[in-house]
Amino acid sequence: MSATGSDAIREPALVRYSAIAVAIAFLGLSVVVPLASVLVQAFGQGAGRFLAALREPETWAAIRLTLLTAAISVPLNTAFGVAAAWLIARYDFRGKGVLTTLIDLPFSISPVIAGLIFVLLFGRQGLFGPLLEAHDVQIIFAVPGIVLATTFVTLPFVAREVLPLMQSQGSNEEEAALTLGASGWQVFFRVTLPKIRFGLVTGVILCNARAMGEFGAVSVVSGHVRGLTNTMPLQVEILYNEYNLVGAFSVASLLTLLAMVTLVAKKLLERSKAVRR
């Protein structure tokens, strides 16, 4: 079956099937096999060991901290992403290229550096260190630092997904709605939001996946205090380093499963959208 009906724009069956085969083989080798090895190590000794590993108090604390971090940074980045995409897609102004690039930058900053910059800002010897120390405010090596580093690393995800959609869709419908007397917020919620829903959901899901999975940057600002400032990825490393392979890969599998759940949610949303059409 092809997505489009016309024969003129279909590839021959041979081409289609080999393309599918190559795509599956490529994803299989680069993603499925490593992932399968994680799952095998987690469940290899039975689901009971898997569940027991997740019941460890330190692991539970890590799961809770990871969910908290994602719950703060994902909504922030969603609001930011939509505002930034609207700004860049709808208006012309000088410095747009630089602004877009600055938004992209956290994508490409080495996680090692991403953690380091928050140490340079809020560390005891950093720019704001003396100020924070005077007021006894703890940012890095505490939850706020972890949230900040995560927000930084995941900043571009929503903007990057929504922006191309807004750019390719243009703003005729919004302008028409305004002419018909709709208020700005009405236009946003009734016209724009439904139009960008596909990209927005993808962005939120990617943002969430990365927020929960970020390792490098968080590792620098966490302080690794057991039961207090370890996130799930850090807990994975700790368990692995303690020769607790089942525990390590159980937490890793749980992270993967959490990502899968969000992906399924996305699929359901897309389907409801398709039905409405």
Added chain:
Amino acid sequence: MSALPFTRRAGVLPGYGLSLGITLFTVCLMVLLPLTALIVKASGVDWSDFSTSITGPRARAAFALSVGASLAAALVNGVFGTLVAWVLVRYRFFGRRVLDALVDLPFALPTAVAGIALATVYGQDGWLGSLLEPHGISVAYTRLGVTVALVFVGLPFVVRTVEPVLHELDPKVEEAAATLGASRVATFFRVIFPTFAPALLTGVSLAFARGLGEYGSIIFISGNMPLRTEIVPLLIVTKLEQYDYAGATAVAVVMLAVSFALLLLVNLFQARVRRARGLR
């Protein structure tokens, strides 16, 4: 285009002030401020010391490896990522949804886990390593291994940037090309490819830029041998180990400048393409 920064052309759409406010506030707080801290710190470095430390044979080998492997991985992802995106958008087949879900997983897996998993799978006793090793192909602890890890890390960037554009592609254009007698291959390269080429370029550059900075997944599979499999972020970590914050940030600033220049070029190029097509 108007003369002052952040002043706009007249238009009817509301929300300029609000969106500008939110965006600038966040970018200043979350991106500019941290980067300023980085640059302030790096300015404290002894630059002659720094230049010898980044032009030494080890540093040069590390830069060559980081750039080379990231580029190779980005190109591999460019080709296969496009194929995956095409297959996901255009064809309906059993398991398509699963395939679609798998693309995002490299984002979700902590990089350290990815590195451990890859090193296990491609090690001499691993599932794939034990198949490749007899043919004289070593992946783990070689430059090839670094590239494999970067392909894993960069894949979602290419697929997820190209996919929406393919989605939006109007089949009527292709039908018109076919009606006018163009072969399917010609239609692909002359009609379809130019449409998603800018998105592909963005995806490949993002994958490349991300590859330059990747640390967690690589250190497990590279073996970290000086002159052979040592990457640039490892140089930063070794400087930190000596409490040399200034030196570490100096290397970081160099990497950052490369990423920024690359992304800026891509964004400016894309803006030109859009303007040429009459979009904003």
Added chain:
Amino acid sequence: MKPLALLFALAGTAALADTTLLNVSYDPTRELYQDVNAAFAKAWKAKTGETVTINQSHGGSGKQARAVIDGLEADVATLALGYDVDALHQKGKLIPADWQKRLPNQSAPYTSTIVFVVRKGNPKQIHDWDDLLKPGVLVVTPNPKTSGGARWNYLAAWGSALRKNGGDEAKARDFVTQLYRQVPILDSGARGATTTFGQRNIGHVLLAWENEAFLLTQELGKDRFEIITPSVSILAEPPVTVVDRYADKHGTRKVAQAYLDFLYTPEGQAIVAKHHFRPRTGAQPERPQLFTIDEVFGGWTKAQQTHFADRGVFDQIYEGGK
């Protein structure tokens, strides 16, 4: 609901505690300090009636020291190398310069040494340092630029070669250069190297802390590995200190001090021995002959400068320069 209840129970104990200490330590001491913490809390309760909870943080020694300098408010630091504790004074002004003199035995309540781990039956017949250079022997050791444990390995090799060659620096350098030619992989941390050797079956001999070697054989199978003690090795002295600035800020100096003193008591020393660190009191194994870093290298700062700094001896070994 059971896991949730556990979580609340955990939060509950933390809230009820009179005093909380944070011990920032390095990687292989987790099990050791878990036992020490429980024993100390009990002893402290019996003595003063106060409840004390000790939080633990573990990681690479250098990374942990940097975290403390940058504001991780540790009441006590128990690290792998004197160099890293020195940094708390030099870079962070958190402790006085004479920190090492404040507790017995240069503030190191336990020691360790560097030993070899080989595969069962010792197929390559490795018994001492010279055997490591036999043709075809692959040696697994982590990267001294990123791992504290790896620096002990390197210095143990260098020092033992000096001993064998009557103090000839050039011969020691040749030995170490040749040794690192036979190292196929430089993992970034000690546990990474252990995994490479133990689980990926790479290399014939692993250089490791003595306590790590015991832990490896316990965790990955006693029937798969043997521990070989060389005739000469280094005396690794992982130091401990109260972090004055933070302890004073928290008002925990007294209990922090008591916590470190506890490590020197017979009870503390027994726990140390149980975890395969070498206690300061009691009988010591005959092998190996141990030399200290002060005797051979003139202290950590000097050793770090000469061997591990940028363009130091370790870099020269790889760059082939002079």
